[in-house]
Amino acid sequence: MTRHLVSIDDLSLDEIRALFHLADRFAADPRGQRDAARGLIAASLFYEPSTRTRLSFESAMLRLGGGVLTAAEMSSSSAAKGESLADTVRVVGGGYADVIVLRHSSEGAARLAADYSTVPVINAGDGAHEHPTQTLCDLYNLHVERGRIEGLEVVLAGDLKYSRTVHSFAYALARFGANIVCVPQPGFEMPEYVLRRLREEFGVEPLRADTRRLGDLAGETDAMYLTPQKPHQLSLFTDARGWELQRVDALYMTRPQTERFSSGEEASERYMRLERRDMAAESLRDAVVMHPLPRRDEIASDVDEDPRSIYFKQAARGVPIRMALLATLMEQAPGLDSPPVQPESYPVAVGENPCPNPNCISRTEPRHVAPRFVVASRQPVRAHCAYCSRELVFRFVGCSTSRSYHAPEAGALRKVRPDHLVFFEDEGAAGRHEFVPAST
Amino acid sequence: MTRHLVSIDDLSLDEIRALFHLADRFAADPRGQRDAARGLIAASLFYEPSTRTRLSFESAMLRLGGGVLTAAEMSSSSAAKGESLADTVRVVGGGYADVIVLRHSSEGAARLAADYSTVPVINAGDGAHEHPTQTLCDLYNLHVERGRIEGLEVVLAGDLKYSRTVHSFAYALARFGANIVCVPQPGFEMPEYVLRRLREEFGVEPLRADTRRLGDLAGETDAMYLTPQKPHQLSLFTDARGWELQRVDALYMTRPQTERFSSGEEASERYMRLERRDMAAESLRDAVVMHPLPRRDEIASDVDEDPRSIYFKQAARGVPIRMALLATLMEQAPGLDSPPVQPESYPVAVGENPCPNPNCISRTEPRHVAPRFVVASRQPVRAHCAYCSRELVFRFVGCSTSRSYHAPEAGALRKVRPDHLVFFEDEGAAGRHEFVPAST
């Protein structure tokens, strides 16, 4: 079966570790791999420009000895003649290329592409949704620098609201058993839905955190500590002021995602900035400083010379880890033999597309997209879009066979098969589809 | 002598068949050809974007083990500094690349490029003129799916007025001895000049056709049957309602070429659309459904799953046939040893450029282009532009040695050497160049 990388969740921990080991091998002799993918071709389909990401993938493919097809500005070409993403993927994957690297402005685009492609699709960023190879690269850097991920203390600083990179990284850190210290730019805290997923999937409960030992960097911020450890273990460390940050393994800075700011969020305040003097904090003595790049001013240039600054190395390591990914997905190397159990998704049987995200691929390209959903919880019923992962918004849940509907909390819903669930925003919508209130 | 592919007419039937056999071999083992063009380079010079076509050629070159130079948006670069196409071709073909793949917005651009290039030039589309590798790919698909082209019944449906793909395909089908059923979108019938060429070169006479067996798809359309068979054979099939369509080998759908519509043609009516239910027509039982792609809505997405739908395979087969073409033109494979006899062309000796096409390369780039013409008929005299193939418009024909002029029908013109022919739009023009009416 063709494997894709749409979300970092598509890889099990064992598979990620296997990629790390392969990347280690490639990094040790980058020129020695030039026959690994000879005769194979990667296509970069970029519907929005991202030169750095594109070059990183293309470098990886060339280092493996493969060929590269580049469409750096797709939106100005075939798309203008009205071609759907599903058709483009079927043509390019049908004979032009052996793997597709896709960047798209709509959330869920990579999932759609994977549904239609017979060759592996790698998500190189789909709107504000996922960018799994950035996460893979970040994790790989921790692996190289620290030798492990479990139990590390990782500070995430800056815009924690809009940075998809940070959200994916946080889920993955939790999955690997690392501890997270959130130090947000005020007003750009980690969103509630991210915290909920951390809690529900990984049992992580947020604690107030005392980050005075970080010095000026943390400032007035409401910091938070997220740990997959058992609560009783934490009671050893916490008091009224919250869990106290001691020693940091990695400080991960992010830029303000101004392109995603809503009007009024125009960085009214000065954005967080890591300066040389901040690096003197005792808590950072052994910390590596990471950044997904590009940076603007959130890391002062005099920090670059500090040996703890690894952000340029971090970017460079994007090549061997992408080499490992490409080689593995194209079945030129073993390692993807323990896939994670993926949540089932179901087509929307009745009514409108329930996804509330106007930038979801299910809305921006309705041709070839049948809306689908994933059930996140049965009691109360909660679900999200199978493409963009946005939580569905509804007030009532029906059953497509009994044609009756309930409040999401109703116990009776537990007996409804998930593929029979129907979501209504109000009673009127339910009525229009001839559903009746469940007898109580 | 360097061979180019400017028009599908540049290849003889034997040469096309040789390309098919080479493509079959390449398709059977696409990764096995990776040394065929090692050390050779193809340059994609695209003066208008066409990602699909570009990627298909580049994939073919990479699969042959060659290198690729990409200029996906030429018009925004050197052209902006005022460089002529002739100069660009001489530089790129002079040492940068071993074959040039050219896409240009002006009709005749590829012919001009071939005139100046010492390496093979492949026309990847010149305005509304020719796109010979699309035709080659279409023919190759018939060869693969049907094992032959001669005698097939091929339905051409949709915009038959503006689609250059369909015109070239029709000429080639006639040349191979296939029969064509035209099922145009009303108002977008096959143009008169295409029918004339089919008649004059291949002896094809259009018959009215009864396409009721195609079902709703044909609708109210005035269908036409074009066959290179002898008329007396046809009388077996035809009655008052016209030749009756029975069994279709291939149904070739085309999209509306809205970018070429004149104002007022804005698809006022609903465009033809192939739906799943249309596929139930008995006449289509063994038909393959083809489309040059990209499609918009002219094939419903539920037709995709029908095993007779081969349009994605059709696109994929563009790679091996282009591999065959590239390998052969670069002389890495035999097969181009029986060139067709090409019509002679002559420079315009007197007066203005007689080509009436404002988008002809002879008008859009007058530097380095001496207008030339090809004589299509001597009695009456008819001629077309040697670059864009547009028929010349004139009312009088002169002889550049006698300095006299005649009506095009004049018998005396038969004795004038073709390179001495001069075309005048009216008597005033003839007079201005000091030509006198022929004595009668």
Add this chain to the structure above:
Amino acid sequence: MTRHLVSIDDLSLDEIRALFHLADRFAADPRGQRDAARGLIAASLFYEPSTRTRLSFESAMLRLGGGVLTAAEMSSSSAAKGESLADTVRVVGGGYADVIVLRHSSEGAARLAADYSTVPVINAGDGAHEHPTQTLCDLYNLHVERGRIEGLEVVLAGDLKYSRTVHSFAYALARFGANIVCVPQPGFEMPEYVLRRLREEFGVEPLRADTRRLGDLAGETDAMYLTPQKPHQLSLFTDARGWELQRVDALYMTRPQTERFSSGEEASERYMRLERRDMAAESLRDAVVMHPLPRRDEIASDVDEDPRSIYFKQAARGVPIRMALLATLMEQAPGLDSPPVQPESYPVAVGENPCPNPNCISRTEPRHVAPRFVVASRQPVRAHCAYCSRELVFRFVGCSTSRSYHAPEAGALRKVRPDHLVFFEDEGAAGRHEFVPAST
């Protein structure tokens, strides 16, 4: 130590000759080098489009068997997210590529890039500053066509004011001991600062020249003869009308650099144009006609067929000479083992950036750029920007340790260490930094 090619001055004459010999070898068997750079990658980072230059480099890299990463329109991508050139270079050179080919619109950009890069940086044009591989290619053509450069008579004709190509070529010709005849378009004479450098570094004194033997081409032009020969030798040739041009080895035409014209210079007069009849001049009997291309109308198309016209060959030879450069910089071939002595540069210790060029990289990208200067003369003090080479403009020169300042001619300045020099535009600026006038 990593070698870069930012300016043609970065190569010694011996090194240039070594590149010529390597290029000769590559030109003799271009397909035979396809393993020279296997497994290595070049990145084309083009912040302004220049398809010809880019394709020439990429062809060279592909012919060496290497891979190519292309960012043809950098300015529209990462730069839009606010990434500095220094960061981009560190990322791309950090692991993506083994050599960087940089084109940028700001003068000095390549020097900045080289400061930050751990892999070789090749300047493919930085604004109006340098384009060293064009110069290398021009010199290589003289080497191939004439067998030597020393003592040749080279006519430079056209826009000698704005063409960076011509300035770099003139310096290099002087360095090799060739003689230069300047035949400028009236109003576009060789600038004073170029003549000064020719005089100061190579001892070249301009003489009036009589170019009647060039025929119409020279017209009313004030021609000039620049020769590194001893003045007493010249007295043999010169009389009141100036040195008389006899036999030309190479005629180098340049296009009007209209994109750099100031308003009012709109080519009011007709620009110089080489026509077929000009080639009949006796002085041109053995001359080769060169042009860096693209040309517009400054060479008539009927000159193309003249066997002395080598401009298309000249462009084609850009590939083997760039192959030689790439192979040598990436240490896949010997030859760069006798580097020239480079002038020292010093950071600006006090005050504002003294570079007067608004398009200098030190002004367009102040992050990561500490202004630096090079001392060109001690008596009087003259200096230029270490990035863009523009002469600094100042009225007073201070010493950063004594905090006193002088007129640039002051003898006392000879004792000030160059890294202590401080440049003030006026007394007010000196006062604001608490410098006092030197006691006299």
